[in-house]
Amino acid sequence: MEVLWLLILLSLFLPAAIFFLLSPSKRRALPPGPPSFPLIGNLQWLRYSLTNIEPLLKQLRPRYGPIFALRLGSHLTIFISDRRVAHKALVEHGAAFADRPASGKVTRVLNSNQHNISFARYGPLWRLLRRNLAAEILHPAKIGLFAPGREWVLGVLFRDLRSKSEAAAGGAVVAMESFQFAMFCLLVLMCFGEKLEEKAIRDIQSAHRELLLYTSKLNVFIFFPVIAKHIFRNRWEMMMRLRQRQFDIFVPLIRTRKEHKENQRGSEDGARFVHSYVDSLLDINLPEDGGRKLTEEEMVTLCSEFFTAGTDTTATALQWIMAELVKRQEVQRRLLEEIESVAGEEIIKEEDLQRMPYLKALIMEGLRRHPPAHFVLPHSVTEEVELEGYVIPKNARINFMVAEMGWDEKLWEDPMEFRPERFMAGGEGEGVDITGSREIKMMPFGVGRRMCPGLGLAILHLEFFVANLVREFEWTSVEGEEVDFSEKPQFTVVMKNPLQARLLPRRKQT
Known part of the structure; x- marks a missing residue:
């Protein structure tokens, strides 16, 4: 149709x-x-x-x-695939390219009229929201507060994988769903400050994910949205129902957090409540809007953004990396040797990660070869600018081909090969600046003023979970099946055929 x-x-x-x-x-x-x-x-x-x-x-x-x-x-979109041109735009002329396009009718509903970090126009509101996230959740001191939560989620993930392995013929496990649920558990704890029951977490996940995946059906509203809203009325109504369901589930959790914060409950709730993202949102005042507080709708949008940014991206990267370890047993053995030399048979603590250079190289190569997003969110310019001899018109959308930059054969030898050694001493990726401030060699988190603020947290999560998954299980291929590295665009770029692997426990359960 x-x-x-x-x-x-x-x-x-x-x-x-x-x-x-x-x-x-x-x-x-x-x-x-x-x-x-x-x-x-x-x-x-x-x-x-x-x-x-x-x-x-x-x-x-x-x-x-x-x-x-x-x-x-009527929308002009400009695509940039060259890493040097991208550096000129995003770093050398960063302020000029730091805006976001005005949201269309559908997107304004989902982002509360651009009142979130991803879609806010470049200005005071964006700075306030981003600074709040960076200081209250992503600052190293605050990240450390959630270390017990990461260990709790690791236990959830281990139990889930063991259960699936024991139930599956030959121990073959499709791991992606387990990865997504584990990451979502952690993000729910960080967002709402509670270790909720599994059913409650799955309800939140379902409401969030159904709306997220349904957005792929809303592209029809790009063309003549007023007309399309009538022609595709059923899609519009479904979007509104999914948004309302998300609102109905999130708002009681936000109100519970607000009540706890106002009443300053005693120590009996200490095990239940920890520092949370919602705490910081409750404290925000919007100076450009008379100093008002965020509305509940805006807080739902910001919580949804928090889940979107930290769940699928990390789970997708984790699946790609584990798939490479299944295919390349020599890489898995080398990583295991490093793990055992640092932590023995104990669960790997976050402080141990600093002594694992091969693990770090492995994560970097995973992000280079399999960036979860092959494009950043569109940028925009508020005034006409010139780039490489071309006019970039005011309000044009500008996007950057992230994957192509990380696969530049002028920089990377055999760029489509997975080789963690390239990030070790003497390799072409040694000392690479993933922020792209000096030059862009890869940009899985974007570059410049709109770079993902969760870069450090994402890398920590990947290092922590990859290391512990390899310490706990031997990951091998299913007999008679090769790992399929075909891609499929979803919200992120996922494996077309999700990873199936046999998981062999490395130690007896006590």
């Missing part, structure tokens, strides 16, 4: 398109790209899905170069 609708629109606006193509005009030096039609944009959208745009971009890059433009309806 969507393709039919686009064909109808194309026929309606064909006369305008012919006029546009035949009329003389003084074109500015916009980045090159395929021919476009007024109001419709590029016809490539008839053959490619908006949720799987990467094949189209790989086809266009050799033809148009490292910076090119596409039009989706």
Whole structure:
């Protein structure tokens, strides 16, 4: 139906398109790209899905170069695939490229009119929300408060994997669901400050994930949203129902936290309540809006953003890394040797991670070879700027091809090969600055002012869980099956066929 609708629109606006193509005009030096039609944009959208745009971009890059433009309806989107051009934009001219595009009608519903960190316009509100997250949750001193929570979640993950291994024929386990639930447990604890029961966590996860995955069905509202809202009324109503369900589950938890904070309950609640993200949100005042507090809707949006940023991305990276360890047993053995030399047979503590250089190299190679997101969220410029001789118009969307930069064969030898050694002494990745402040060699967390503030926490979680998963189990392939590294775009870029592995406990249970 969507393709039919686009064909109808194309026929309606064909006369305008012919006029546009035949009329003389003084074109500015916009980045090159395929021919476009007024109001419709590029016809490539008839053959490619908006949720799987990467094949189209790989086809266009050799033809148009490292910076090119596409039009989706009236929206101009510029794609940058070269790491040096990306550094010029995001670091050398960081302030100019730090804005976000204005949200469309659908997105404004989901981000509370851009009142969250990911989508807020570059200005006081964004600075306030980001500074709050960085200081109250992501500061090293605050991250340390959740160390017991990480050990609790590790136990949850171990029990889940053992149960699945014992129940499966031949011990084969599909691990991704376990990874997602474990990460979500940890993020729920950090967000709401409580170790909730499994059912309550799964209810929160379900409400969050169903809405997140449903957003892929909302791309139809990009074209003429007023008309699309009537044509695709059922999708709009479903989105609103899913949003309301999320609201109904999150708000009681926020109110419980507010009550606890106001009453300053005694020590009997000490084991139940820990420092939380919601605590910090309750303290925020918005100076540009008369000093008011955040609304409950805005807090739901910020909590949802917190889960989105920290769950699927980490679980996806974890699955890719464990898949490489299943395929490359020599890498797994080398990591195990490092683990045993540092921690013996004990659970690995966070302070042990600093003495594991091969583990760190393994995580970096995993993020380079399998970045969970192949694109950053779109940037925008508030005023027309020039980049590499091209005009970047005001309000244009600018995106960066993250995966392509980490696979640049001019920098990385055999870039599609998985080799942690490249990040050890003497390798081409030795001492790489993952923040990209000096130069961009890889940017799995973005670069510049809009770089993901959770970079340090994500790497800590990957190191902690990978090391302990290898210490606890031997990860081997299922007999007769090869690990399939085919990709599939979802919210992140996941394994098309989720990892199946045989898990052999390395020690007896007591």
